[in-house]
Amino acid sequence: xxxxxxxxxxxxxxxxxxxxxxxxxxxxxxxxxxxxxxxxxxxxxxxxxxxxxxxxxxxxxxxxxxxxxxxxxxxxxxxxxxxxxxxxxxxxxxxxxxxxxxxxxxxxxxxxxxxxxxxxxxxxxx
Numbered sequence: 001x002x003x004x005x006x007x008x009x010x011x012x013x014x015x016x017x018x019x020x021x022x023x024x025x026x027x028x029x030x031x032x033x034x035x036x037x038x039x040x041x042x043x044x045x046x047x048x049x050x051x052x053x054x055x056x057x058x059x060x061x062x063x064x065x066x067x068x069x070x071x072x073x074x075x076x077x078x079x080x081x082x083x084x085x086x087x088x089x090x091x092x093x094x095x096x097x098x099x100x101x102x103x104x105x106x107x108x109x110x111x112x113x114x115x116x117x118x119x120x121x122x123x124x125x126x
Contacts, residue, residue, distance in 0.1 A: 013049045036083040093117050
């Protein structure tokens with residue numbers, strides 16, 4: 001058990017390693033992947049971890065980590081803007097409360113229940 005006052009990046013490399021292991025177990029390649037993350041993930045240790053695993057990082061700069069103009073890392077602003085589109089879509093789906101907790105035992109039921117918000121969102125946009 002850890003105290004509640006730890007920072008968000010606590011043990012993040014270990015958690016990322018677990019995720020990458022799961023991806024590799026499913027016979028998927030991890031080279032060429034990219035992480036599009038907000039400034040909360042701007043840590044030198046995390047960037048180094050991804051570089052060592054051949055994963056491109058597009059992490060917004062945290063102003064608390066020094067002068068942004070002195071940084072060597074690159075931030076693709078257009079790619080970062082697309083991250084918000086995905087975040088907004090997830091927030092819309094979360095608006096359908098029955099999908100927040102998975103009660104369905106069969107994957108096909110759970111998957112099909114997601115079609116309801118997808119269709120609803122599409123109809124709103126049309």
